[in-house]
Amino acid sequence: MSFANKIVLVTGASAGIGATTAVMFAKEGAKVVILGRNEANLKKTADEIKRIGSTPLVIKADVSKDEDAKRTIDNTIEKFGKLDVLINNAGVMRLGLLIDNSIIKTYDEMLNTNVRGMVNLTSLAAPHLIKTKGNIINISSIAGKIHFLPALNVYGMSKAAVSHFTRGAAMELSPLGVRVNTISPGLVGTELTIKAGVDIPIEEFSKKSLLGKYSSCEEVAELILYLASDKAKSVTGSNYFIDNGLTMGGED
């Protein structure tokens, strides 16, 4: 899969799935724009990309902030003159329950990052993606389909919004030549659930999946690259599950 001469913006590229995805795009010849808040971690991703002979545009930004989102797209166009692929991957998981009203303490951060940031960046990027006949991939979650833990209610709600928004964005943008798709990972070996304070180890939880394991960031990134490539030129408005059979495509 060659992404030579393609400009790819990956949000949340300072860690986990996003960092691996940005490196893999660069390996396939893309020029990548990497976004995150943690400068030290962004540098780690940038250094890995430089080791394969490419120089990324590094943007320290918070996707939930309107001025940061605008600066991200402006800087990308100033530097590269175009945008071909937008990967809306930045996301946070926080816990919150109804019974102790902790749910509302984590609501704004999750909705502003996982949903508002994605909607805003998609809107700002759309005119540029129409010019390149590019595409967008939004990273949702199986939690957007199935409720696993009561404390993940709002996280799941935010991810359901990601998948639903993607279909609406596909409806608006596909006739203009821009494909828009969702990927819904299951359990992936990153720090996401640890940062959230989920006390079930990923190894334990993944035993419930049909394949009895969790996925690597590389596996998710492979699917992202496939959907972003011309090989997937007939795919838009779709939601691809990569969850070791944990949900069997979700409950409908």
Ligand SMILES: NC(=O)c1ccc[n+]([C@@H]2O[C@H](COP(=O)([O-])OP(=O)(O)OC[C@H]3O[C@@H](n4cnc5c(N)ncnc54)[C@H](OP(=O)(O)O)[C@@H]3O)[C@@H](O)[C@H]2O)c1
């Ligand atoms: N890991 C899983 O099992 C799993 C399963 C299903 C879906 N997902 C989804 O996959 C995506 C990536 O998650 P991950 O597992 O790779 O988690 P991760 O290792 O915690 O990485 C999350 C990334 O998002 C960035 N980020 C968070 N808030 C941000 C903000 N406000 N502005 C800019 N960047 C922000 C983080 O960077 P900074 O900290 O530098 O800002 C980091 O680069 C998320 O959308 C997550 O919901 C993950």
